[in-house]
Amino acid sequence: xxxxxxxxxxxxxxxxxxxxxxxxxxxxxxxxxxxxxxxxxxxxxxxxxxxxxxxxxxxxxxxxxxxxxxxxxxxxxxxxxxxxxxxxxxxxxxxxxxxxxxxxxxxxxxxxxxxxxxxxxxxxxxxxxxxxxxxxxxxxxxxxxxxxxxxxxxxxxxxxxxxxxxxxxxxxxxxxxxxxxxxxxxxxxxxxxxxxxxxxxxxxxxxxxxxxxxxxxxxxxxxxxxxxxxxxxxxxxxxxxxxxxxxxxxxxxxxxxxxxxxxxxxxxxxxxxxxxxxxxxxxxxxxxxxxxxxxxxxxxxxxxxxxxxxxxxxxxxxxxxxxxxxxxxxxxxxxxxxxxxxxxxxxxxxxxxxxxxxxxxxxxxxxxxxxxxxxxxxxxxxxxxxxxxxxxxxxxxxxxxxxxxxx
Ligand SMILES: Cc1ncc(COP(=O)(O)O)c(C=O)c1O
Numbered sequence: 387x388x389x390x391x392x393x394x395x396x397x398x399x400x401x402x403x404x405x406x407x408x409x410x411x412x413x414x415x416x417x418x419x420x421x422x423x424x425x426x427x428x429x430x431x432x433x434x435x436x437x438x439x440x441x442x443x444x445x446x447x448x449x450x451x452x453x454x455x456x457x458x459x460x461x462x463x464x465x466x467x468x469x470x471x472x473x474x475x476x477x478x479x480x481x482x483x484x485x486x487x488x489x490x491x492x493x494x495x496x497x498x499x500x501x502x503x504x505x506x507x508x509x510x511x512x513x514x515x516x517x518x519x520x521x522x523x524x525x526x527x528x529x530x531x532x533x534x535x536x537x538x539x540x541x542x543x544x545x546x547x548x549x550x551x552x553x554x555x556x557x558x559x560x561x562x563x564x565x566x567x568x569x570x571x572x573x574x575x576x577x578x579x580x581x582x583x584x585x586x587x588x589x590x591x592x593x594x595x596x597x598x599x600x601x602x603x604x605x606x607x608x609x610x611x612x613x614x615x616x617x618x619x620x621x622x623x624x625x626x627x628x629x630x631x632x633x634x635x636x637x638x639x640x641x642x643x644x645x646x647x648x649x650x651x652x653x654x655x656x657x658x659x660x661x662x663x664x665x666x667x668x669x670x671x672x673x674x675x676x677x678x679x680x681x682x683x684x685x686x687x688x689x690x691x692x693x694x695x696x697x698x699x700x701x702x703x704x705x706x707x708x709x710x711x712x713x714x715x716x717x718x719x720x721x722x723x724x725x726x727x728x729x730x731x732x733x734x735x736x737x738x739x740x741x742x743x744x745x746x747x748x749x750x751x752x753x754x755x756x757x758x759x760x761x762x763x764x765x766x767x768x769x770x771x772x773x774x775x776x777x778x779x780x781x782x783x784x785x786x787x788x789x790x791x792x793x
Contacts, residue, residue: 537571538628
């Protein structure tokens with residue numbers, strides 16, 4: 387499909403999408419972030435699409451596509467690890483169509499459950515996405531249901547384009563929009579529509595360094611298949627761009643960056659702590675750019691960072707929170723040897739409490755051969771109000787006569 391032939395179609399579908407989607411979805415909030423603005427030396431806005439119906443932007447494209455299938459098919463089929471699945475199941479339910487969603491067996495539990503709750507019939511299957519797509523196409527053929535591609539489709543791209551329009555309604559003089567890239571439907575729609583409305587706007591794409599298909603495609607000047615490595619940004623795990631989305635990205639996306647897993651985790655933690663919002667890995671990649679040393683790109687101008695989704699498993703949040711709290715030195719492990727006499731533990735607990743620390747866990751190891759005679763090996767996990775407190779606790783323990791610090 388040549389881009390020049392597709393653009394008039396996308397224009398038409400976009401007008402249709404604007405008239406249709408807002409009957410069923412929210413205009414999501416745009417938040418100014420004073421802290422991030424200070425960090426980059428520019429004005430930072432967060433577009434909170436994590437608060438969208440079904441928890442992500444995917445519902446925009448799904449409604450645009452599926453509303454046009456009414457009367458033409460009894461049902462739809464989709465292949466997705468999560469957010470497209472929910473968007474399609476929800477959109478199909480609006481229009482009274484059946485939906486069959488093929489998901490990988492290791493898809494996040496919360497996304498599988500949510501898809502079922504929106505009325506989707508979930509088929510869990512083994513194998514890579516190539517195999518899952520094959521299965522999806524087969525089901526669609528045998529049932530006579532329409533296949534809804536997650537990104538390489540002009541109607542889906544036009545639907546996601548409503549987000550570009552909405553962002554510029556809210557920050558009409560934005561200089562930059564930062565958008566995550568999976569298969570590329572989201573950034574295709576946003577970049578095309580935003581540049582139509584504001585030609586000077588800079589569009590930056592971001593993906594996880596674990597699956598760098600867009601950066602590799604840009605370097606090679608063609609679509610490239612990359613290895614899919616595990617990432618917190620599971621929504622961006624497509625191993626290659628689409629035929630259409632590649633062309634949109636080549637033409638309308640100015641710069642593409644990758645971010646590390648550490649930066650994604652830091653961004654999720656930061657948004658939760660500061661903005662009190664839950665954002666999934668894919669949705670946090672945009673803010674992760676700031677934690678990965680790219681803050682200078684946003685100096686002086688107005689930048690909108692898209693938080694594209696909020697569907698994250700509670701088990702992942704738990705791990706990210708613990709890691710974030712430990713990096714911020716709010717949960718700390720005290721390791722050392724305590725005098726093995728009655729009352730020692732109570733004295734140590736007293737010192738920690740006196741400084742406002744809260745003991746989360748205590749581990750005792752009497753088998754450690756390096757323990758000095760008369761002592762016992764102890765590890766104490768402590769929650770503290772700030773990093774200074776832990777230094778004060780360590781100092782008091784050092785002078786207590788009952789404790790030898792390790793290391
Ligand atoms: C939360 C989230 N953000 C971004 C993307 C990327 O969208 P696209 O595949 O259209 O590039 C996805 C894709 O599933 C997603 O779930």
